[in-house]
Amino acid sequence: MIAWVHERAAASGASEVLVATDDERIARAAAAHGARVEMTGTHHESGTDRIAEVAERLGWPDEHIVVNVQGDEPLVPPELIAQVAGLLARHPDAAIATLTTPVRSPEELTDPGTAKVVADRTGRALYFSRAPIPWSRDGDRPDAPRRHIGLYAYRVRDLKRISAEPPCALELAERLEQLRALWLGMQIVVEDAVVPPARGVDTVADLDEIRAAVARLSAARPGA
Numbered sequence: 001m002i003a004w005v006h007e008r009a010a011a012s013g014a015s016e017v018l019v020a021t022d023d024e025r026i027a028r029a030a031a032a033h034g035a036r037v038e039m040t041g042t043h044h045e046s047g048t049d050r051i052a053e054v055a056e057r058l059g060w061p062d063e064h065i066v067v068n069v070q071g072d073e074p075l076v077p078p079e080l081i082a083q084v085a086g087l088l089a090r091h092p093d094a095a096i097a098t099l100t101t102p103v104r105s106p107e108e109l110t111d112p113g114t115a116k117v118v119a120d121r122t123g124r125a126l127y128f129s130r131a132p133i134p135w136s137r138d139g140d141r142p143d144a145p146r147r148h149i150g151l152y153a154y155r156v157r158d159l160k161r162i163s164a165e166p167p168c169a170l171e172l173a174e175r176l177e178q179l180r181a182l183w184l185g186m187q188i189v190v191e192d193a194v195v196p197p198a199r200g201v202d203t204v205a206d207l208d209e210i211r212a213a214v215a216r217l218s219a220a221r222p223g224a
Contacts, residue, residue, distance in 0.1 A: 052163030075198035
């Protein structure tokens with residue numbers, strides 16, 4: 001799985017791609033694929049904190065943009081990685097950029113495993129939640145709810161600032177790391193994904209579907 005994530009990230013046009021992990025098994029699998037690996041501490045509360053450690057160690061300039069692609073997204077479209085980096089580049093006052101897509105069903109809206117987001121008219125995130133938001137008191141929904149895609153772009157300076165603060169109560173309650181940035185008063189800009197996001201791996205059933213999809217893609221490659 002991590003090999004596919006690395007391959008998708010490399011196809012996005014990023015100038016540098018590496019795997020940050022505290023797990024030797026992941027490190028061995030990534031290295032066997034030819035990926036650069038950075039081992040991190042085991043104490044991190046989130047991927048944001050893990051990447052901040054790497055950014056500090058490697059001395060990345062404060063203005064550089066870093067994209068966090070989670071390791072359970074083996075079919076993430078490279079176009080979305082490029083899109084979220086470009087979105088942050090166009091908003092110099094924002095600390096984070098991320099992507100959304102319409103909620104597809106009532107079940108998805110009420111599923112706590114799916115993060116939802118509401119934004120203002122300029123595309124700045126107001127709140128993220130595992131609960132259904134916005135909640136229509138009268139039952140009508142003139143605006144389609146948006147599902148959050150867990151793909152983040154940060155400027156290094158803001159990544160360090162977020163990581164320097166402990167998790168806030170909202171983040172701990174919702175288990176959503178981006179709420180720490182909102183709690184600190186930082187701007188998060190959101191935009192609809194330019195292509196449909198792929199399924200991530202959260203359950204054994206998800207893993208079975210991803211394995212089948214990867215097998216189909218591998219068979220379709222030239223020379224396969």
